[in-house]
Amino acid sequence: MADSDAHKIAKAAKYAFENSQLIPASERVKALQEIRNVLDANKTEILEANKLDLQAARLEVEAGRMSESLMKRLDLGKGDKWDSMSQGISDVAGLPDPTGSVSYASELDDGLELYRVSCPIGVLLVIFEARPEVVVNIASLAIKSGNAAILKGGKESSRTTSLLSKAISTGLAKTSLPETYIQTVQTRAEVSSLLELDQYIDLVIPRGSNSLVRNIQNSTRIPVMGHADGLCSVFLDETADVEKAVRIVVDSKTDYPSACNAAENLIIHEAVLNTVWPTVARALLEANVTLLCDPASLEVVKSLPSPPKNLNAHVKLSEPSSYTTEHLSLTLSVITLSSLKSAIEFINAHSSHHTDSIVTESDESASMFCRGVDSAGTFVNASTRFADGFRYGFGTEVGISTGRIHARGPVGLEGLVTYKYMMRSKSQSGHIVGEFGTGKKRYKHEKIETNTVPF
Structure with a gap:
């Protein structure tokens, strides 16, 4: 062209x-x-x-x-x-x-109004x-x-x-x-x-x-x-409920594996390695998910009683690159960590800052996770697949933004507008800056209660 x-x-x-x-x-x-x-x-x-x-x-x-x-x-x-x-x-x-719509309105002087308008x-x-x-x-x-x-x-x-x-x-x-x-x-x-x-x-x-x-x-x-990619994680906290864990992890991985909001990494608190993880692992294998496991989680899966028929074919040892790979398929990377703090640090170091979820029964852990994880979406006991403009009620979305300015997360209508400042003088002679200053008029800066521009 x-x-x-x-x-x-x-x-x-x-x-x-x-x-x-x-x-x-x-x-x-x-x-x-x-x-x-x-x-x-x-x-x-x-x-x-x-x-x-x-x-x-x-x-x-x-x-x-x-x-x-x-x-x-x-x-x-x-x-x-x-x-x-x-x-x-x-x-x-x-x-x-x-x-x-007006997000800010102020009367700077008698008859001089300023509006910030989308x-x-x-x-x-x-x-x-x-x-x-x-x-x-x-x-x-x-x-x-x-x-x-x-x-x-x-x-x-x-x-x-x-x-x-x-x-x-x-x-x-x-x-x-x-x-x-x-x-x-x-x-x-x-x-x-x-x-x-x-x-x-x-x-x-x-x-x-x-x-x-x-x-x-x-x-x-x-x-x-x-956003360049969707490296989303689910963290099984030490208080994770096994039923919730199964439902959330399986859905996050299998509902639509090629979507950017599908989970690619599963982080397991070492406290639930031998309790919650075996049940979650079995559910994932039954859903035909390939597991790339660190040594600790691998050992548990290999020891499952009545092992699934696809265990040997679908369970493999992970590599460092496994945790920075957007699989976009029925493949999930698994790692075991010793604390919530280390999980937050791991996510911030390896994720694409898209969407990450914690499975927990602790309000304190939930709060720490949501505040500590630097992603556009941080969820508690909910599938990462909820990160979507349609599901958020935006009608649809133009995309997912993992940036930190203007728009973040699913970008709907509000992400496609900016704003301008509109000013109007009602004075018969208009307003000029030279009338304000030391020994002259002072600005009022009084808030105007309105949602619309009156002109």
């Missing part, structure tokens, strides 16, 4: 954003409703295209050029994925408008792999939050994303929003050119593999929001 074409797309997105700011929020809601209607009307055609993408992906897996976990993310017809995607549009449409970020460039429904998820959030967006999906889902993008454009055309409000591009060359256009693009959001995110972060001056 020529640089001039990239420039044209980015400039059109910026123009669309700027010209959409005076369009009422109700029109954005209408756009989402129209998009859902178009998608549902074209469901059969889109799912047929998705089957073709899956067939092509299967050949890539068999040739060793694609991982099994990546291929599984392509399937738009699996389970309730379509229904969740479709319902997510309506859920986002029904959420409160994230723009125009507003869209601008133009988003969102780059993702495999999951075709991400096109719809992100378009919904961008539209609702007042942002224009340029979307780039993975080549492995090109047939599906092409039809999804067409449906979005068709829905937008039935509203007063600009046609270029949501655009899609197809190639890496297009992305490379767009990453240079920081005068038009305000935020890059990559969703995908570690290598994808790192490459984006190293290739642009534009701010990047995203």
